[in-house]
Amino acid sequence: MxxxxxxxxxxxxxxxxxxxxxxxxxxxxxxxxxxxxxxxxxxxxxxxxxxxxxxxxxxxxxxxxxxxxxxxxxxSSGNSIAVVAIINEEYDQEEMVAAFEKLGCTVEELNDRYFAMEVPKRIFYGDMKKIFDKYEKDNLEYAETYLSAKHQADLRRGGK
Known part of the structure; x- marks a missing residue:
């Protein structure tokens, strides 16, 4: 309490x-x-x-x-925030959400088509980009609404 x-x-x-x-x-x-x-x-x-x-x-x-x-x-904690909007109405996001959670992200769904997630500092952001790239085509749009200095450095090191 x-x-x-x-x-x-x-x-x-x-x-x-x-x-x-x-x-x-x-x-x-x-x-x-x-x-x-x-x-x-x-x-x-x-x-x-x-x-x-x-x-x-x-x-x-x-x-x-x-x-x-x-x-x-x-x-700063070093964490980042990303949001995802599902644009393909037939797309089932469970597999993608499970992939983010397996990395260690915390996902909060606003509804079945939009969610936000915490990307902890310990995660190499290049692994996030791989998941985004895998699911992006015709299924989703995403935005890195707050990218920490640590995760920006990950991307500069070849995080794609």
Missing amino acids: AAEKNKVEVLFKYDSPILEEAIIEVLWAEVVDEEKGLYQLKSIPFYGASIATDDQFHATYDKEETGLLYRQTTK
Whole structure:
């Protein structure tokens, strides 16, 4: 029960590259230091927030929004976020999701055609690209909504 008390909802306001509009997304975070306004993200963003799970960030109470509002990331976890939209209505995504989960990704489905996933720092991002390349043709579109410095370095090293 103590762990539940340590979680709070935080509002993230940003221009979504996925929806191509300004949005407010409510995500769960763990309190790191309430006095300093420091939190650690625990939810997977669905629409393109420039933050990943386990990143630490600063948030303050916003009277207008009547809640905690994200201000800036203070410490990167090295994790990344990717989103996938299934474009082939007959395509069954279970095999692809299983491949991502086997690598160690956490997948959160919004519905049967759209999901977001956490890509942990320990994963070599080239392995992710192989899965995306395998399933992309005529089946899905994907976006790397937040790519950590570690995963960017993986791609520069020949991650394809």
